[in-house]
Amino acid sequence: xxxxxxxxxxxxxHQARKFSYHVELLQMPNGAQGEYAYIQHPGAAIAxxxxxxGEFILVKQYRFPIGKYLLEFPAGTLETGEDHGDTMRRELxxxxxxxxxxxxxxxxxxxxxxxxNEVIHAYLARDLHKLDAPPPQDADEDIEVVAMTxxxxxxxITQPNGVMTLDAKSVTSFYLxxxxxxxx
Amino acid sequence: xxxxxxxxxxxxxHQARKFSYHVELLQMPNGAQGEYAYIQHPGAAIAxxxxxxGEFILVKQYRFPIGKYLLEFPAGTLETGEDHGDTMRRELxxxxxxxxxxxxxxxxxxxxxxxxNEVIHAYLARDLHKLDAPPPQDADEDIEVVAMTxxxxxxxITQPNGVMTLDAKSVTSFYLxxxxxxxx
Numbered sequence: 001x002x003x004x005x006x007x008x009x010x011x012x013x014h015q016a017r018k019f020s021y022h023v024e025l026l027q028m029p030n031g032a033q034g035e036y037a038y039i040q041h042p043g044a045a046i047a048x049x050x051x052x053x054g055e056f057i058l059v060k061q062y063r064f065p066i067g068k069y070l071l072e073f074p075a076g077t078l079e080t081g082e083d084h085g086d087t088m089r090r091e092l093x094x095x096x097x098x099x100x101x102x103x104x105x106x107x108x109x110x111x112x113x114x115x116x117n118e119v120i121h122a123y124l125a126r127d128l129h130k131l132d133a134p135p136p137q138d139a140d141e142d143i144e145v146v147a148m149t150x151x152x153x154x155x156x157i158t159q160p161n162g163v164m165t166l167d168a169k170s171v172t173s174f175y176l177x178x179x180x181x182x183x184x
Numbered sequence: 185x186x187x188x189x190x191x192x193x194x195x196x197x198h199q200a201r202k203f204s205y206h207v208e209l210l211q212m213p214n215g216a217q218g219e220y221a222y223i224q225h226p227g228a229a230i231a232x233x234x235x236x237x238g239e240f241i242l243v244k245q246y247r248f249p250i251g252k253y254l255l256e257f258p259a260g261t262l263e264t265g266e267d268h269g270d271t272m273r274r275e276l277x278x279x280x281x282x283x284x285x286x287x288x289x290x291x292x293x294x295x296x297x298x299x300x301n302e303v304i305h306a307y308l309a310r311d312l313h314k315l316d317a318p319p320p321q322d323a324d325e326d327i328e329v330v331a332m333t334x335x336x337x338x339x340x341i342t343q344p345n346g347v348m349t350l351d352a353k354s355v356t357s358f359y360l361x362x363x364x365x366x367x368x
Contacts, residue, residue: 004251005246005248005251012198014196014198014205014207014221016207016219016220016221016299017218017219017221018299019221019299021198021205021221023198023200026248028246028248028326029246029326030246030326032326034201035200035201036200036248037198037200037201037203037205038248038249039223039249039299040249062189062212062213062214063294063297063298064189064210064212064220064222065222065223065224065297065298065299065300065301066294066297066301066303067188067189070294070297105344106344107342107343107344107345107346107347107348108346108347108348109347109348109350109351109352109355110247110250110254110347110348110351110352111295111296111351111352112295112296112300112302112351112352112353113247113249113250113254113351114247114249115200115202115203115223115249115300116249116296116299116300117249117250118296119250119347120352142212142213142214142216154363157359157360157363158291158360158363159291160289160290160291161291162291162292163291163292163293163294163303164291164292164293164294166293167293167294167295167296167297168293168294168295168296168304168352168353168355168356169296169352171293171352171355171356171359172352172355172356175341175355175359176341176342179338179341179342
């Protein structure tokens with residue numbers, strides 16, 4: 001039995017701004033054949049910025065697919081040929097107005113492997129300083145910076161009523177960051 | 185300023201098996217106008233099953249968008265009109281061959297709010313017993329059950345080399361489950 005699927009036919013393709021959508025006829029490693037749809041994504045980077053006070057720096061931003069504002073760690077889609085560390089330094093400055101002197105790579109994870117190949121590279125960003133002249137946000141960004149203590153983060157994540165105001169990439173990165181912070 | 189975006193025009197729609205893909209001309213709450221693409225998803229449920237030995241029960245399955253096998257907690261897409269608790273009981277039996285007597289709701293989270301409206305409802309499943317005659321898996325599923333200790337889970341999540349063999353919904357749900365397990 002093969003360890004990979006086989007592409008039989010491409011049926012539809014749409015190029016969006018940051019990713020493309022593909023509908024393909026595939027044969028799976030177990031022999032099943034069918035039409036499968038997914039998003040091809042260039043990958044992304046996320047940073048967990050920790051201020052000298054110990055507070056975590058998040059951004060509150062509008063997410064049109066759900067019609068709501070969510071709290072997330074600053075993140076951005078990789079540009080072609082761009083190193084994920086460079087993406088992250090740029091996005092941290094654009095989205096929060098902070099720059100970081102100390103960066104630790106926390107590893108990477110798949111966010112939604114059922115219908116997207118996006119991989120997210122996570123960083124811990126420390127020794128923050130406020131930029132005098134932060135770079136401008138993208139035209140369609142509408143971002144507010146929010147600082148939260150570790151206890152406030154835990155409370156937001158574990159209170160079981162309703163849908164969390166954080167997203168899964170931020171929760172995953174938070175715990176990856178704690179594993180390093182608690183070692184030091 | 186409005187708190188919601190406005191739909192100006194629908195440009196493309198594709199119906200996949202478990203979700204639909206939409207390309208729309210939108211006006212964002214901050215006034216920016218543009219073409220945005222996203223997935224409309226019926227939502228999903230995930231369970232963190234804990235055996236009487238304290239081990240976590242995961243499933244190893246093939247994810248065609250990344251061409252790899254990943255370790256994930258059992259999960260499934262909601263069917264129309266289905267309660268997420270019912271989805272989860274069915275999926276746990278189908279994917280692992282276990283049934284659970286004790287269920288705790290852990291809350292819900294958005295997995296990928298930049299381009300999908302999918303919300304995932306998380307459960308802790310305890311008092312597991314092996315079914316004599318587990319229901320059949322879906323035809324294109326190809327699933328192996330794997331048991332891991334808490335220490336093995338931590339190791340898999342926090343070792344920073346390469347891309348994690350777990351996905352973000354499983355890591356997020358693991359920590360939601362620990363918050364309840366550590367209370368008891």
